[in-house]
Amino acid sequence: MIVAGGIGLAPLRPVIYHVLARREKYGRVSLLYGARAPGDVLYQSELEKWRGRFDLQVEVTVDNVPMGQNWRGHVGVVTTLVGGADFDPARTVAMICGPEVMMRFTVVELRKRGVHEEGIFISMERNMKCAIGFCGHCMFGPTFICKDGPVFRFDRINPWLSKREI
Numbered sequence: 001m002i003v004a005g006g007i008g009l010a011p012l013r014p015v016i017y018h019v020l021a022r023r024e025k026y027g028r029v030s031l032l033y034g035a036r037a038p039g040d041v042l043y044q045s046e047l048e049k050w051r052g053r054f055d056l057q058v059e060v061t062v063d064n065v066p067m068g069q070n071w072r073g074h075v076g077v078v079t080t081l082v083g084g085a086d087f088d089p090a091r092t093v094a095m096i097c098g099p100e101v102m103m104r105f106t107v108v109e110l111r112k113r114g115v116h117e118e119g120i121f122i123s124m125e126r127n128m129k130c131a132i133g134f135c136g137h138c139m140f141g142p143t144f145i146c147k148d149g150p151v152f153r154f155d156r157i158n159p160w161l162s163k164r165e166i
């Protein structure tokens with residue numbers, strides 16, 4: 001399960017390439033992608049190509065459709081796609097990248113479907129300065145996003161996500 005919001009699709013694209021290059025090693029694969037508006041949808045031709053594959057579920061949604069933009073697809077935040085995705089929760093690994101609030105709510109939806117926290121990975125990319133664990137600019141609780149992440153298994157970062165002041 002790959003869930004991307006906005007430009008979060010860019011860092012997850014190599015994951016999709018990796019999976020497609022070794023397709024036989026994976027079971028069902030779903031890509032859920034949400035953009036703010038039709039004009040913000042990244043890699044449109046690639047999404048179309050992937051959507052044409054029988055071995056990959058691709059669902060794209062936009063938050064809203066501004067006047068003058070054409071869109072015949074789903075409208076709503078990306079989390080609304082999780083309920084209709086085709087996967088076996090017990091065997092699912094989910095990779096999520098997007099705005100923090102989108103990742104939080106995606107995790108909530110995945111947990112509702114029965115995906116274990118240990119199977120969920122989120123990208124905590126933040127503004128970084130030194131990127132070598134020296135300046136502390138990216139600190140999140142006791143972890144350095146630059147050095148220890150930026151991708152974290154959800155259960156390892158979750159205790160700090162619930163702290164308001166972090």
Ligand code: FES
Binds near residue numbers: 128129133145
């Ligand atoms: S960016 Fe300096 S410690 Fe992470």
